[in-house]
Amino acid sequence: MSLVANREAWGFESFMKQNLEKDLLRLTTAGSVDDGKSTLIGRLLHDSKSVFEDQLAAVKKSRINRSTGAVDFSLLTDGLRAEREQGITIDVAYRYFETPLRKFIIADTPGHEQYTRNMATGASTANLAVILIDSTKGVLAQTRRHTYIASLLGIPNVLVAINKMDLVNYSEEVFLTLQKDFDALAKQLAVPHVVTIPISALAGDNVVERGVHMPWYHGPTFLEHLETVPIRMETPSDAVRFPVQYVIRPDASFRGFAGPVASGVIRPGDPVVSLPSERKTRVKSIVTFDGDAPEAFPPMSVTLTLEDEIDLSRGDMLVSPAHPPRASRHFDAMVVWFNAEPTEPGKSYLLKHTTRTVRAKALQFRYRVNVNTLAHEPVSSLHMNDIGYVEFETVSPLFFDPYTENRITGSFILIDPISNATLGAGMIRADLADQTAAEPSTKEFAPVTAGERYMRHGHMPALIVVEGNIALATRLERALFDEHFEVLHVSGDALPVSALENQFAAFASAGLVVVYSCAALSPGEKRKLGNLAADRYFDLSALQLPAEEIDAARQILALLQSLRVVVDGGNPGNVI
Amino acid sequence: MGETSKEAVNTTTINGGGERAALLTPQKINYLRALEAESIHILREAVAEFARPVMLYSIGKDSSVMLRLAQKAFYPGKIPFPLLHIDTSYKFPEMVEFRDRYAREIGAELIVHKNQEALDAGANPFVLGTQKCCGLLKTKSLLDALAEGDFTAAFGGARRDEEKSRAKERVYSFRDSFGQWDPKNQRPELWNIFNSRINKGESIRVFPLSNWTEADVWFYIYLENIPIVPLYFAKEHNVVIRGGSIVVAYDKWDLLPGEKTQRMVVRMRSLGCVPCTGAIRSTADTLPKIIEEMISFRRSERENRVIDHDEEGSMEIKKREGYF
Ligand SMILES: Nc1nc2c(ncn2[C@@H]2O[C@H](COP(=O)(O)OP(=O)(O)O)[C@@H](O)[C@H]2O)c(=O)[nH]1
Numbered sequence: 001m002s003l004v005a006n007r008e009a010w011g012f013e014s015f016m017k018q019n020l021e022k023d024l025l026r027l028t029t030a031g032s033v034d035d036g037k038s039t040l041i042g043r044l045l046h047d048s049k050s051v052f053e054d055q056l057a058a059v060k061k062s063r064i065n066r067s068t069g070a071v072d073f074s075l076l077t078d079g080l081r082a083e084r085e086q087g088i089t090i091d092v093a094y095r096y097f098e099t100p101l102r103k104f105i106i107a108d109t110p111g112h113e114q115y116t117r118n119m120a121t122g123a124s125t126a127n128l129a130v131i132l133i134d135s136t137k138g139v140l141a142q143t144r145r146h147t148y149i150a151s152l153l154g155i156p157n158v159l160v161a162i163n164k165m166d167l168v169n170y171s172e173e174v175f176l177t178l179q180k181d182f183d184a185l186a187k188q189l190a191v192p193h194v195v196t197i198p199i200s201a202l203a204g205d206n207v208v209e210r211g212v213h214m215p216w217y218h219g220p221t222f223l224e225h226l227e228t229v230p231i232r233m234e235t236p237s238d239a240v241r242f243p244v245q246y247v248i249r250p251d252a253s254f255r256g257f258a259g260p261v262a263s264g265v266i267r268p269g270d271p272v273v274s275l276p277s278e279r280k281t282r283v284k285s286i287v288t289f290d291g292d293a294p295e296a297f298p299p300m301s302v303t304l305t306l307e308d309e310i311d312l313s314r315g316d317m318l319v320s321p322a323h324p325p326r327a328s329r330h331f332d333a334m335v336v337w338f339n340a341e342p343t344e345p346g347k348s349y350l351l352k353h354t355t356r357t358v359r360a361k362a363l364q365f366r367y368r369v370n371v372n373t374l375a376h377e378p379v380s381s382l383h384m385n386d387i388g389y390v391e392f393e394t395v396s397p398l399f400f401d402p403y404t405e406n407r408i409t410g411s412f413i414l415i416d417p418i419s420n421a422t423l424g425a426g427m428i429r430a431d432l433a434d435q436t437a438a439e440p441s442t443k444e445f446a447p448v449t450a451g452e453r454y455m456r457h458g459h460m461p462a463l464i465v466v467e468g469n470i471a472l473a474t475r476l477e478r479a480l481f482d483e484h485f486e487v488l489h490v491s492g493d494a495l496p497v498s499a500l501e502n503q504f505a506a507f508a509s510a511g512l513v514v515v516y517s518c519a520a521l522s523p524g525e526k527r528k529l530g531n532l533a534a535d536r537y538f539d540l541s542a543l544q545l546p547a548e549e550i551d552a553a554r555q556i557l558a559l560l561q562s563l564r565v566v567v568d569g570g571n572p573g574n575v576i
Numbered sequence: 577m578g579e580t581s582k583e584a585v586n587t588t589t590i591n592g593g594g595e596r597a598a599l600l601t602p603q604k605i606n607y608l609r610a611l612e613a614e615s616i617h618i619l620r621e622a623v624a625e626f627a628r629p630v631m632l633y634s635i636g637k638d639s640s641v642m643l644r645l646a647q648k649a650f651y652p653g654k655i656p657f658p659l660l661h662i663d664t665s666y667k668f669p670e671m672v673e674f675r676d677r678y679a680r681e682i683g684a685e686l687i688v689h690k691n692q693e694a695l696d697a698g699a700n701p702f703v704l705g706t707q708k709c710c711g712l713l714k715t716k717s718l719l720d721a722l723a724e725g726d727f728t729a730a731f732g733g734a735r736r737d738e739e740k741s742r743a744k745e746r747v748y749s750f751r752d753s754f755g756q757w758d759p760k761n762q763r764p765e766l767w768n769i770f771n772s773r774i775n776k777g778e779s780i781r782v783f784p785l786s787n788w789t790e791a792d793v794w795f796y797i798y799l800e801n802i803p804i805v806p807l808y809f810a811k812e813h814n815v816v817i818r819g820g821s822i823v824v825a826y827d828k829w830d831l832l833p834g835e836k837t838q839r840m841v842v843r844m845r846s847l848g849c850v851p852c853t854g855a856i857r858s859t860a861d862t863l864p865k866i867i868e869e870m871i872s873f874r875r876s877e878r879e880n881r882v883i884d885h886d887e888e889g890s891m892e893i894k895k896r897e898g899y900f
Pocket of ligand 1: 163
């Protein structure tokens, strides 16, 4: 069906070859209103297209006649002003361009309202932040804020564009003063790689072409820098992190674990440890549609098969035995809060970290960062667009690294369990386990808590009601037991429903999953049981179960995985 | 339950094994492979978290790329969700033939949905005008099909570089229980962590190709040898010139009173319904020629471009109503 027989034509092969050597740079732009961001991006998109076409012309050995009419470059992007006038949403917008050397994705983050949220979003995946400074205004409070967010989100490169140089007579002195001001800020914030370039977005000096006005400047132009800056991995790390995203099991003979390589290089034969089970095995093969791969590394998404049949599912992680991540339910994180409703003390949130979603609580707000002064201020909650340092506790452990070491295993989002809104984003700073361990243990003779039971059992207690089908209840008890649940089948003959109401609290505090088989219950009885077990009450008559008990048990089992780790999107199963 | 006191805090420690992973070498993949990896990640994440995903399959080049990515994501398993085609019944016969054959070839489940009620009532673009016709045969039909199938997530092949309102759309685009998009109330989307939580009746459109450009799509089709509908390649067709557009005419039913067909070598840049898809004069009959043409078009589009804010605003409105 394919019609690609004719691959000769106009040096196409060499064009394609060059093209496939390109890598990808993600950048984000920040600047206050009127600093010239739209003009700069517009010019970049416009002028870089010509560069790309010149490459094409070169391989075709003909010249393209480039037009250089006057263009309002800011119109090529959504001018913020235009957007506001028309009531079009002001939000992060993504733009794309390429040159013969690289492909670029710009996360363009408008200032003003929702600034912190927008910029944090754009910065989260960026390799480079462009910070715009208007040469007639200098380093402002906003510049401080932008740079802080860039450093908070761990962007490894910062490119400072000192814009509107035409308005200060292209003065080297002005440039050097501003550069010095910014360097002081960068030092304060420990921003690692900073390059400062004097430009005029309007006239085009040092954007793509060098221009004639600043002969004193010998560094790269804006685009040259984008094309050549090393795409730094936040942390070149040989610690393997492979969050299991999905289990691929087309038939009994194949069981593959699909996921992204978050860090490290994986090769067949490498030893790996699975978390949380701590089982050791080795990588057997790296399976892809294009054949087995000799190695896998970030940002690849691959499928691994393992030497041993170990219990492994979505939310688990494969790691290198020599460099395990932290595993803890207790950690500190910097949090950016997005929601109009402030944080609520003691409220239980859903926390999604790699492929794992767990319940979490903010235990303590240590401080809030004033993004303009960078001062730490005491707070008892976080409001919209606040950035604060928060102590968290999760219901089951996370496997993580500090965000500064790994942007994937160090980040999470917070979700409202009722409204489902994305409330905030977090960057893990420190594991509090060591501290806790170091403290003299006060829990030695303390009562055993529900949390401790949970840690031991690996799941929450629950009540499953099976009406009129003892065989299914028995089968379910067996299936759950085999999956390492603490489970007890209680028959309604032995324990009438009124007695169960009294006993359930005791079962629950022991952490048991109770399968209760009985004759049909009245709605009132169901309501009572439902209230007892709250969101861990499972009434099987409400499910449309397969006729075969074995299939039904399997489906229920999948449903109960939620007792271990909260899962999303209404899909309890993660194994095909 | 869930009452975990501070004393209960417990940690798991993992013993470090003696073996060190191989030393890091600067492994690198090119930008197309990076985009491919990102898309595969998105597809897998959605399938893992949504109870009933479906792929909106439009038969066009972007859909073809998306389909290949889905094959890759779940290999050696089959694509674990059905493909849904919204058939307006005005599609090119080549598209329908391609759709049926290709779905069969790769073993994918195909659902074809038509708004039969509207078609029986005689819906067509000549009587209704294109906007109303699209509304009935595409938007409404799509929303009906999603509701009928109880689909909680629908993959779409839209790219952010297509037009300006898309540039701001998330990879996971939330739709309320009426299938509508609220651009003012999008969920923040950081890193590659997606929020798939929805309540009953709500759904999410998932766009795995968000960060691809038109050029990327063509390069990938070339690189991967992905089959596409032959209409993308230049060929001699019977056409009429209607309202400044070149429209392919298959038989006399496609003609308006007074129209005459002529033979012309043309190709399609995008595929839609026969009466509303303009062809372009082109002799590009191979992928290299199409790619060359695309790059030079971009130049002319840039030079002749009139920035039309009206149009862009109206696209945002269309999407708020549930249009893909
Ligand atoms: N003189 C001069 N004006 C500029 C330059 N860059 C932008 N401007 C002007 O500054 C104003 C704001 O620019 P715009 O790109 O809309 O700023 P934004 O709000 O940051 O997107 C516009 O009038 C631009 O023409 C420059 O390099 N020199």
